[in-house]
Amino acid sequence: MANLVLDSFLSRSKSIAQAKQIQAHLITTGQFQFPICPSRSKLLELCALSLGNLSFAVDAFRQILTPSTNDWNAILRGLIQSPAPVDAFSWYKTMLRTSCRVDALTCSFVLKACARVLARFESCQLHSHVVRKGFIADSLLGTTLLDVYAKVGDLDSAEKVFDEMVMRDIASWNALISGFGQGDRPNEALALFKRMESDGFKPNEITVLGALAACSQLGAFKEGEKIHGYIKDQKLDTNVIVCNAVIDMYSKCGLVDKAYSVFEGMSCMKNRVTWNTMMMGYAMHGDGHKALELFQQMGHAGVTPDAVSYIAVLSSCNHGGLVEEGYRLFNSMESCGVTPNVKHYGAMVDLLGRSGRLQEAYEVINSMPMVPDMILWQTLLGACKTYRNVEMAEVVSWKLVEMGSKHDGDFVLLSNVYAAHERWTDVGRVREAMMSRNVKKVPGVSYIETKGMVHSFYNGDKSHENWREIYGQLDEIGFRIKEHGYVAETSCVLHDIGDEEKEHVLCHHSEKLAVAFGLISTDEGTPIQVIKNLRICGDCHAVIKLISKIYNREIVVRDLMRFHRFKDGSCSCGDYW
DNA sequence: CTAGGGTTAG
Numbered sequence: 051m052a053n054l055v056l057d058s059f060l061s062r063s064k065s066i067a068q069a070k071q072i073q074a075h076l077i078t079t080g081q082f083q084f085p086i087c088p089s090r091s092k093l094l095e096l097c098a099l100s101l102g103n104l105s106f107a108v109d110a111f112r113q114i115l116t117p118s119t120n121d122w123n124a125i126l127r128g129l130i131q132s133p134a135p136v137d138a139f140s141w142y143k144t145m146l147r148t149s150c151r152v153d154a155l156t157c158s159f160v161l162k163a164c165a166r167v168l169a170r171f172e173s174c175q176l177h178s179h180v181v182r183k184g185f186i187a188d189s190l191l192g193t194t195l196l197d198v199y200a201k202v203g204d205l206d207s208a209e210k211v212f213d214e215m216v217m218r219d220i221a222s223w224n225a226l227i228s229g230f231g232q233g234d235r236p237n238e239a240l241a242l243f244k245r246m247e248s249d250g251f252k253p254n255e256i257t258v259l260g261a262l263a264a265c266s267q268l269g270a271f272k273e274g275e276k277i278h279g280y281i282k283d284q285k286l287d288t289n290v291i292v293c294n295a296v297i298d299m300y301s302k303c304g305l306v307d308k309a310y311s312v313f314e315g316m317s318c319m320k321n322r323v324t325w326n327t328m329m330m331g332y333a334m335h336g337d338g339h340k341a342l343e344l345f346q347q348m349g350h351a352g353v354t355p356d357a358v359s360y361i362a363v364l365s366s367c368n369h370g371g372l373v374e375e376g377y378r379l380f381n382s383m384e385s386c387g388v389t390p391n392v393k394h395y396g397a398m399v400d401l402l403g404r405s406g407r408l409q410e411a412y413e414v415i416n417s418m419p420m421v422p423d424m425i426l427w428q429t430l431l432g433a434c435k436t437y438r439n440v441e442m443a444e445v446v447s448w449k450l451v452e453m454g455s456k457h458d459g460d461f462v463l464l465s466n467v468y469a470a471h472e473r474w475t476d477v478g479r480v481r482e483a484m485m486s487r488n489v490k491k492v493p494g495v496s497y498i499e500t501k502g503m504v505h506s507f508y509n510g511d512k513s514h515e516n517w518r519e520i521y522g523q524l525d526e527i528g529f530r531i532k533e534h535g536y537v538a539e540t541s542c543v544l545h546d547i548g549d550e551e552k553e554h555v556l557c558h559h560s561e562k563l564a565v566a567f568g569l570i571s572t573d574e575g576t577p578i579q580v581i582k583n584l585r586i587c588g589d590c591h592a593v594i595k596l597i598s599k600i601y602n603r604e605i606v607v608r609d610l611m612r613f614h615r616f617k618d619g620s621c622s623c624g625d626y627w
Numbered sequence: 628c629t630a631g632g633g634t635t636a637g
Contacts, residue, residue: 061628095629123629158630193631224632259633294634326635361636368637396637425637611637 091120098128126159138163154185165201189217200229228260239264255286262295269581271303272502290318301331329362338370364397376401403433458491496560497581507563523566531596577604585609
């Protein structure tokens with residue numbers, strides 16, 4: 051059989067039986083043990099990739115006396131997609147010990163494995179190999195390298211690789227923009243997006259995805275609208291992934307109706323992600339009924355729900371207060387072919403906790419078929435706090451401490467509970483646990499977009515150019531809400547300070563600063579929208595409710611979990627969050 | 628045609 055015929059046979063093979071035939075042919079003709087045998091490498095790749103049978107490929111590989119670079123690469127590539135991409139590292143190390151040459155592709159595949167397992171240290175090591183072996187000028191590899199750095203969360207290194215690249219093309223820009231957009235530098239993603247045009251690159255569908263992710267994160271709807279305009283102009287909305295990202299952006303920027311009109315008017319085929327994204331949008335806004343309606347419609351449209359669809363409906367039941375409906379859906383999952391995972395159990399714990407059924411929530415966690423993670427316990431802890439169940443809060447908090455939590459909130463509540471009961475020895479134990487594992491406090495930050503500019507505020511921030519006016523506005527707010535009977539709820543502040551000072555700390559939470567800035571920098575009656583990186587605190591929630599009434603403003607706050615729409619003194623979340 | 632950048636999740 052001529053190799054041309056063999057290759058076409060290879061590319062049409064759909065089963066291991068056929069692969070075995072080809073292997074047998076290579077062995078009988080003696081080609082299988084050639085130092086270089088392209089058909090053999092292709093065969094390995096076919097088995098490891100398209101046929102998804104890595105172990106067959108590995109068995110065949112082990113029979114090769116002197117594997118070529120391409121043979122190694124085929125296995126490495128298969129490992130990236132396997133359930134254990136870490137194994138790529140030991141294979142790579144073994145390869146380095148042989149006399150076989152490592153090429154740029156080898157590095158590329160191992161780097162991809164680093165991204166999949168979020169291996170920062172290994173990414174760095176691979177970077178030095180790339181330099182030492184002289185591949186650093188390879189622009190494709192350079193883009194992979196920068197993308198991997200971004201994916202493992204090292205944005206500084208990603209940026210450095212980008213800056214030092216000899217040849218940058220659209221993919222290099224896209225990798226950095228989406229790295230920034232999905233990471234913690236969304237403002238820079240938007241800046242790069244604007245800069246690339248002046249560098250002579252035209253944003254394509256992948257570029258806009260990165261920029262939209264940045265807008266979603268920032269809640270920058272003016273920017274998001276502009277990008278949506280560009281997408282329509284350039285007809286990039288024929289791509290379903292782009293449409294999904296637009297829907298997600300509008301939802302996350304608080305414009306769920308706009309999200310729906312995009313959803314409704316799509317010119318391309320909706321896929322399952324489209325439906326899931328729209329349902330998540332309604333979930334975030336607390337509109338459980340609309341999400342459930344979509345869930346029905348999705349079924350009628352012949353799209354079967356997957357694990358994410360159930361997360362979407364369960365969390366919309368949560369945010370919409372539809373406890374019984376959520377319970378029913380959860381119980382129907384198995385019969386619809388979806389096995390609940392830890393996130394579904396998380397949604398159930400939230401649902402039960404929200405309705406005050408703490409004991410049942412506790413039992414769900416203890417009877418789950420998988421190992422409970424920290425988020426589950428944190429969810430239950432939140433419910434304990436809402437329902438002031440001190441006994442369970444204590445049990446759950448120590449569980450979290452045992453599990454090695456480094457989240458300050460898990461300690462603060464416990465410490466407060468003990469302090470309230472004047473159990474100072476226990477307060478000391480908690481403090482000690484916090485010190486010994488250097489619990490880091492995630493700083494609260496809120497964003498507000500006015501006139502196309504995103505302003506950010508930290509707690510007690512005085513770096514804004516108008517900070518004096520903002521604090522003046524806060525003082526006025528403080529004065530007016532007290533007239534309406536407001537009393538500071540200080541229990542959520544830790545620290546050994548007097549009540550008056552606690553009040554002061556609460557006063558300057560980032561979301562209050564952003565709202566105050568919104569009040570003075572926008573026209574009367576204009577809705578104010580704020581994005582916060584943490585969950586909104588109880589005091590801010592109470593204060594903003596009053597502001598919405600006293601100043602006659604609609605105020606929308608997106609926190610880590612959902613949207614709060616404040617109007618006439620009440621909030622769309624119904625005071626449970 | 629062995630390579631790089633892409634959507635939803637408690």
